[in-house]
Amino acid sequence: MPDAFSSPNQIRDALHGQGYVCSPEIATITYLSDQLDKPLLIEGPAGVGKTELAKVVAAATGRELIRLQCYEGLDETKALYEWEYAKQLLYTQLLRDKLQEVLASAGSLAESADRIAAEENVFFSMRFLLQRPLLKALLSPEPVVLLIDEIDRADAEFEAFLLEILSDFQISVPELGTLTARVQPLVFLTSNNTRELSEALKRRCLYLFLNYPELEQEIAVVNLKVPELDGALTRQAVEMVQGLRNLDLRKHPSISETLDWARTLVILNAERLDSGLVSDTLNVLLKHERDLKRVQQRLEPMPGDGPEYQGPEDEEDHTRYL
Amino acid sequence: METRLMQFARALRAAGVPVSMAETVDAAGALTALGVKDREPFRISLRSTLIKRTIHLPVFDELFPIFFDGKAELPPDMDNALENLSDEEAEQLALALQQLKDNIADSLRRLLRGDPLTRQDLNQLAAMTGLDRARNMRWSEWMVRRMQAALQHDSVRRAMVEIAQLLEQVGFSKERLDELRAMLQANIEAETGQLQNFAGQRITDNMQARPPSEDVEDLLHAPFGRLGEDEMNVLRQEVRRLSAALRSRISLRQKRQKTGTLDLKSTIRRNLGHGGVPFTLSYKRRQKKPRLVVVCDVSTSMRYCTELMLGLIHAMQDQISRTYAFAFNDHLEYITPDLAHGSAQEAVDRVLVRMPPGHYSTDLGGSLAEFDREWLDLVNHRTTLLMVGDGRNNFRDPETGIFQEMARRCTRTIWLNPEPPMLWGTGDSDMNEYLPFCDHVLQVQTMAELTAAVDELLTR
Structure with missing residues (x-):
């Protein structure tokens, strides 16, 4: 198979061109996955861009993206x-x-x-x-990107069933014999880590743990996706979101929620963050009532309100409302 | 490079990370693809091929520099503070040093001169401080401190302050003195770095030489009360393995069951191939959605086995989404959120920190009453109630009425008791009072019994 990429740096540039800010680690592992023809297992909290990575790789290489969404009770007839x-x-x-x-x-x-x-x-x-996603990915004459999304939702035996495909890129159909991939697809598996995957599956994959991005990286993401937002305000907003992730919340705001919030701020023509605005738009970031209340309680005062601002990021204070 | 890689994989295994042959081969393949010139791609390629679980990432980050930064082999970068001194200054310094005890003066002189420790020195230190027997990375910090003590770092620092005063009196210039002090400090830090690298290296060597023993079979039958730390580690792994095995067994059993009502739609569809003649029947699969309420005793009398029990509850919660876990000693607490994230070990630690066992404070009856007030609606016809505890209640009201009500409301009541039946009812044990209301009472004194009990619990 012609390799899709020539170096990790090329991946980074190509993905950046697709609007995906990519750390050296992501680029290197994606490159390895391509070079070694090994599936890439991506784990991490919801909304850090696991699925997005597969999508942008498909877009960057111009390959078709074939997606298999896993769920409880998924079986061969639906997948294969x-x-x-x-x-x-x-x-x-x-x-x-x-x-x-x-x-x-x-x-x-x-x-x-x-x-x-x-x-x-x-x-x-x-x-x-009738070709389902997995068979389609194997039989496609063009190289494709196969995304097996949220593998942790599927049953354990479905995992076992995937092993043949992931290691040898072939499928046995009793009536037809063994079908082997014409061109090996790039395979991405994502998992939210709701349960432990089997060792056998993990052994066949490369492993990438995606966590929430660092401050600078997230600012870069927002700049790239919502360029309309003023630079200083972007930094302030992202700092606030990063502060929220340090709190003990039921669901932490993900990158996509940061972006939603940034867009909200653009629509509202916000020029600075003040507690009223934040409190009004907080439901874009937080999706649980308890979380909302907890954060609203400790919001004031904000830099937009005046000089007595103390900021939501002072670490010692986190426990006060928890 | 291959040998180094194999050694690294062995050390990872010894530190509890499962690294298979196939993964080592992948790692070698990754190195061929990316080369070994740059540190960062090298690190990433090893990490993505060898480590497959988030909780093992810290182990990797700890061991990687020890193996591949190669500091331990090189002597640290130390400066000789003495060579810049003029003859007069050297003489003054020598005089000042005579005021000190011989061995401290020697140490100070060595550190000022910046002689790195030789391999021989290090070996001697290792033998002296017991580093040779350390087989756990947790000990490395402590070992470094012991070696520092053996090298008298603290005394040397104090001695430097003393002779600084002396030197100032005899007319040593202030700047020169500050320079001297700064260099000494830098040399001490460099030597500490050398010791840290050496300790890490030596411990990984030790771990490789004698990987943790694997006689799980014996441990399975050893009573919880007699287990040591290493054995607990093996058992924790066993609990993990057990939960993985159970997972596939449950889902297979659910899938293969041939009961339920006929599913007409799917039967017709399935038999289209036979021209509509129903050769194969298909049934509506009854989604078994069990609900589990676990009440676990974490009091002192149970201390020796609570950790494993909680670990097991953590594993079960992973498998059965509707698990409601409670722990009690003098009061009852809802612990499902504590067990919901992180590794089993962290989760269990969280619970145990929050609910430290007290002396003679267990209140089983009170906890049942609390359950009755706050949580009774969790118990319905789908619920399996699992009690874990020795039924010891410090002679308080056992509240059997409430327990009877709980048992009546749920499908099954199972009690896991670590005490042998002989002891039930003795002392403050109210076990015999609760006994009539339980569907199963299982004695779980060993891991093997626990395995059997869980199997029973999940597969019926």
């Missing part, structure tokens, strides 16, 4: 392939005359059965195979 019974049935009906013709000259029952058996390949062929 299914015989199209209805179509098979329809064809048998339509081809009835032809079948009669084939069978007309047959002398005995056994001979008829043999003749039908000779034709059965028609019915169990690729024509009637």
Whole structure:
């Protein structure tokens, strides 16, 4: 397979071109995954850009993105392939005359059965195979990006079933034999870490742990995605979000929520952050009532309000309301 | 490089990170792809190929510099403070040093001269401080302190203050003195760095030489009360393995069950291939959504096994989303949020810090009453109630009425008791009072019994 990238730096630039701010670590591991033809398992809290990474890699390489969303009860027929019974049935009906013709000259029952058996390949062929995401990714003549999203939601045995695909890039279909990938896809798996994945699965993957980004990196993300927001205000807003992540909340604001908030500030034509504005727009960042209350309690005062500002970032204070 | 990589993998294994052969091969492949010239890509390629769990990342970050920054092999960068001195100053210094005790003067002179410790010195120190027997990275800090003490770093610092005064009196210039002091400080720091590297290196060597023993079988049958720290570690791993095994077993059992009502729609669909003749039937899969309420005793009498029990509850909570865990000693607390994030070890520590065991303070009856007031609606026909404790109640009201009500409301009541049945009802044990209301009472004195109990719990 022609490798998609020539160096980690090229990945970083390509992803940046797609609007994805990418740390050296992400670039290096993505490069390794491409070089070693190994799936990349990405873990981390919700909303740090795990799925996004697969999307931008697909966009940057111009490959098709095939996505398999996992959920409890997902099985082979939904993920891999299914015989199209209805179509098979329809064809048998339509081809009835032809079948009669084939069978007309047959002398005995056994001979008829043999003749039908000779034709059965028609019915169990690729024509009637409904390709689900995994098979589609393997059989695609063009290289693709395969995203297996939230693998931790699928059952443990589905994981086991993935092993063959992830290590050898092949699938066994009983009626057709083993189908091997024409071009190996770039595979990304994401997990929210709601349960421990099996060792066997992990062994076959490279591992990338994505955490919430550092201050500067998140500012870069906001600058890239919401360039309309004033530079100083961006920094202030991101600092505030980073402060929120240090609190004990039920759900911490993710990057996508930071971006939503930044857009909100743009729409509201905000020039500076003050407690009234923050308190009004806080529900963009926090999605639990308890979290909202807790943060609103400790909001005041803000730099926009006056010189007595103490700031939400002073570390010692975190425990006061918890 | 390959040998170094293998050694690194061995050290990781010894530190409790499962690193398989395949992963080592991947790491070697990654190195071929990215080269070993730059430190950062090198580190990332090893990390992404060898480490597959968030909780193991710190171990990697700790061991990596020890192995690949190669500081331990090189002598530290120390300056010779004595060579810049004029003859007169050297003489003054020599005189001042005579005021000190011989061994301290020697140490001070050595540090001022900036002679790095030789391999031999280090080996001697290791033998002296017991570093040779240390097989756990947690000890490295302490070992460094012991070696520093052996090298008399503190006394040397104090001695320097003393002779500084002397030197000032005999007319040593202030700037020269400050310079001297700064250099001494820098040399001491450099030597500490050398000691830290050496300690880390030696401990990993020790770990490689004697990896933790793996006789899990014996441990499985050892009573909880007699286990040491290392054995607890093995058992914790066993709990993890157990929970993984149970996970697939539950979901398989749910999948393979052949009961429930006929699913007409899916039967027709499945049998389209047979022209609509129903050869294979399909059933509506009954989604078994068990709810588990666990009440765990964390009092002193249970201290020796609470950690494992909580660890197990943590594992179960991972498997059964509707797990409501409570812990009690003198009062009852809802601990599910504590167990919800982090590794088992952290979660258990969180609970134990919040609910320290007190003496003779266990109040089982009171805790049941509290449960009755606050949480009784959690117990319904889907609930399995799991009590973990020895039923010892400090002669307080056992509140059997409440327990009876709880047991009546739930599908099954299971009591895990670490005490042998012989002791039930003796002393302040109210176990026999609760006994009639439980569907199962299992004695769990060993890991093997615990495994069997959990198996029973999850598969019925």
